[in-house]
Amino acid sequence: MGRSPCCDKVGLKKGPWTPEEDQKLLAYIEEHGHGSWRALPAKAGLQRCGKSCRLRWTNYLRPDIKRGKFSLQEEQTIIQLHALLGNRWSAIATHLPKRTDNEIKNYWNTHLKKRLTKMGIDPVTHKTKNDALLSTGGQSKNAANLSHMAQWESARLEAEARLVRESKLRSSFNNTPTTYNLSSASAQPNRSLDILKAWSSGGCDLESPTSILRFSENAPPIMTSSVGDNSVPTIEFVGTSGNSSSETGIIKEEGEEDWKSMENSVSFTSGLHHDMTLSIEAAWTSPESLRGNSEHVSIMEEEGFTSLLLNDSVDRSLSDGGKDSDNCGGGEGSEYYEDNKNYWNSILNLMNSSPDHSPML
């Protein structure tokens, strides 16, 4: 596919932007919008290529960018999303309001990666070195499941990001908030199957599982456990699933096409029937208002999925999930559940046990 150079590179300035250039770019975009980036520099009187202007705007000048030190919450979100998504910074940035993918990428490379390494955690696999050594046999199966889970999660996050973008786009034309529907556990109240078990078993009829990383942005950081001496925060993997036998579920592994169609769907309800929730106990404060009627969880404009990610806590406890009433789970699933639970707990434990939350040097 022919790709033209972004600029002819003759007479165009490169390198750091000057305040004057920033001012020109800002003034132009405020008045006209960016329109075509390629045409922008000439119109704005800048000796830059369009690509450079776009980067400057998206990574620095945009008014909705939050700069400065990353909070502990943000760090944890990055680490956990990275474990699921890998180096997909734009997807991760979707869940960190006001942070750019570039900033997150830089922060990961300069701070978090080193910190995890120092903790003995492989920043690529998010496994401890011991885990890596033991990762044979059944362990590798779990690793494969985690990888599979990550694929689902990755696709789902992309879909959600798209919906948020579409929501914002629509709202620019229509001031009324846009509402999307997400499936929820209570859509089928008796769903109590741990989705992880289902994945591990490989024999369940599953559609696209989904997961929610839950935090409370306003809650104290996760180390605020008040239970006993053991103040180690925990993350729970809460899986819910429907009556697998009653659903039309078809295992759609590697179902790229299915995901594409799902991404184009306005409602998640049609495509996502399972929730797997990572929750932090310390943030386990469920608004009662959300409990009674969660058939459709409305995501309002500007809050988007991030609200769910960070604030929502539709209560889906493990209490009934532990009954293992399904007929397609099994012991392996339980082990998997425990392994991943332990994994997240270990990361957070290590994070929180750091002398401070500044990079370890």
Added chain:
DNA sequence: AAAGAGCGCAACCGCAGGAGC
């Protein structure tokens, strides 16, 4: 105080893929 090393971050590079013609 000076020089070198290390670090952090803004910016660049090149590829991928969607949209339009």
Added chain:
DNA sequence: CGCTCCTGCGGTTGCGCTCTT
């Protein structure tokens, strides 16, 4: 259907600042 334009993304680079010796 193929080409070009345009944008988004992830990896990498290089400069300036800070720290160490």
